[in-house]
Each structure stands twice: as C-alpha cells, then as structure tokens.
Amino acid sequence: MQVQSVRVLCAMSLALLMLTGCSSNTAQQSLQPTPQQGEEVFIYVEDDVAYLSGLLNSRLPQQLKRALSEHPNVTDLVLVDVSGSSDQLATMEAARMIRHLGLNTHIAQTGYVLSGGVDLFLGGVERTIGAGAGVGVHSWRDTQNWGDAINLADPVHASYVNFYLEMGVPERFYWFTLDAAPAERIYFLSPEEIYDYRLVTDS
Numbered sequence: 463m464q465v466q467s468v469r470v471l472c473a474m475s476l477a478l479l480m481l482t483g484c485s486s487n488t489a490q491q492s493l494q495p496t497p498q499q500g501e502e503v504f505i506y507v508e509d510d511v512a513y514l515s516g517l518l519n520s521r522l523p524q525q526l527k528r529a530l531s532e533h534p535n536v537t538d539l540v541l542v543d544v545s546g547s548s549d550q551l552a553t554m555e556a557a558r559m560i561r562h563l564g565l566n567t568h569i570a571q572t573g574y575v576l577s578g579g580v581d582l583f584l585g586g587v588e589r590t591i592g593a594g595a596g597v598g599v600h601s602w603r604d605t606q607n608w609g610d611a612i613n614l615a616d617p618v619h620a621s622y623v624n625f626y627l628e629m630g631v632p633e634r635f636y637w638f639t640l641d642a643a644p645a646e647r648i649y650f651l652s653p654e655e656i657y658d659y660r661l662v663t664d665s
Contacts, residue, residue, distance in 0.1 A: 547578025557585030
C-alpha cells in the first residue's frame with residue numbers, strides 16, 4: 463500500500479473513531495486513543511506489514527503487543543509520521559519487543575521519525591529509510607531534568623547509552639543527540655550521519 467493511502471486511512475479511521483465515540487468499544491480497544499489531543503498512536507496492519515504513526519506514549523508496548531498478537535504474520539514495522547515520545551521507558555520497552563520478535567523497521571518514504579521515534583526505529587533487526595524521510599533528534603527532557611544540562615558522569619545517562627549499545631548503535635550517537643539541538647528544537651540528520659551512526663543496517 464502506498465504511504466499516502468495509509469495516511470488517508472489513518473485520518474479516516476481516527477475521524478470515524480471521534481464520530482462514534484463510546485459506542486464503538488472495538489475501535490477504542492484497537493486504537494487506544496488517549497484523552498489528550500495529539501497523543502494518539504495509530505497502528506494499521508496490511509498483510510505482513512504494520513504501519514505506525516503518532517506520538518508515542520505509555521500505552522505503546524501494550525498497543526503494539528496487541529496488534530502483533532492479532533497479526534502474528536507481521537514481519538515489518540513501517541513508521542510513517544512519528545512526532546516523538548511522551549514516555550521514554552515505554553518507547554525503549556517497545557523497541558526491545560520489536561527486536562525480540564525479529565521485526566524489521568522502515569521509515570516511510572517522505573515520512574519522519576523524531577526524538578523517541580528514532581529509538582523505536584532502532585528496535586528493528588534490519589533498518590531502512592525511504593527516500594525523502596526525515597530523522598530528527600535533540601536533547602531529551604523530562605519533568606525535572608534537561609539531558610544536556612546533566613553532568614556527563616551522572617548515572618542517568620547510562621540507561622540511554624546501554625540502550626543504544628543493545629540496539630547496535632555506537633555510544634557516541636547518544637552524546638551527539640545531546641549536543642545536536644536543545645529539547646525544544648529538532649536537528650535532522652544528514653544521510654552521511656545516519657550511516658555514520660549506524661542507524662540503518664547494511665542489508
């Protein structure tokens with residue numbers, strides 16, 4: 463299916479969900495929308511490919527697990543438009559699930575993944591990026607801390623470093639993201655940087 467068609471289907475499905483409201487329990491369980499606007503994660507499956515878009519949240523692992531349980535033939539996860547993550551631990555858990563299940567990840571042509579969306583992408587065994595897709599990073603921020611303002615020796619950095627090493631990405635990528643842009647901005651990687659930091663696989 464073309465990415466444009468996927469986007470149209472996503473928009474139509476979300477609009478239908480909003481119209482049906484609480485009268486459609488099945489749709490609510492499938493999409494698991496959050497009450498807060500902009501927090502939706504949408505997963506659409508066609509044949510052996512799952513398409514994902516939205517802002518990643520705390521329910522991502524369960525939502526992804528449910529979708530893959532209902533469609534055990536899925537081999538590839540295509541990230542269409544992922545604007546980031548509101549729960550980094552949940553995003554890492556989902557990425558590890560993707561790796562454990564042996565799924566491949568792909569960023570859709572002219573799509574984008576930002577911030578925590580990049581971490582989800584790294585879960586893929588084989589990782590590819592479509593032409594014109596954007597990969598954006600910045601320093602992380604939580605309710606108390608700004609990643610680029612914390613002492614480099616602080617153990618809080620270890621969870622990120624260990625995650626990247628586990629995904630086969632060099633530690634230097636983490637430190638690069640802290641310096642690339644502050645938390646309120648996005649830095650888009652060049653194709654050379656994407657390959658240098660081994661965000662994509664060779665095959």
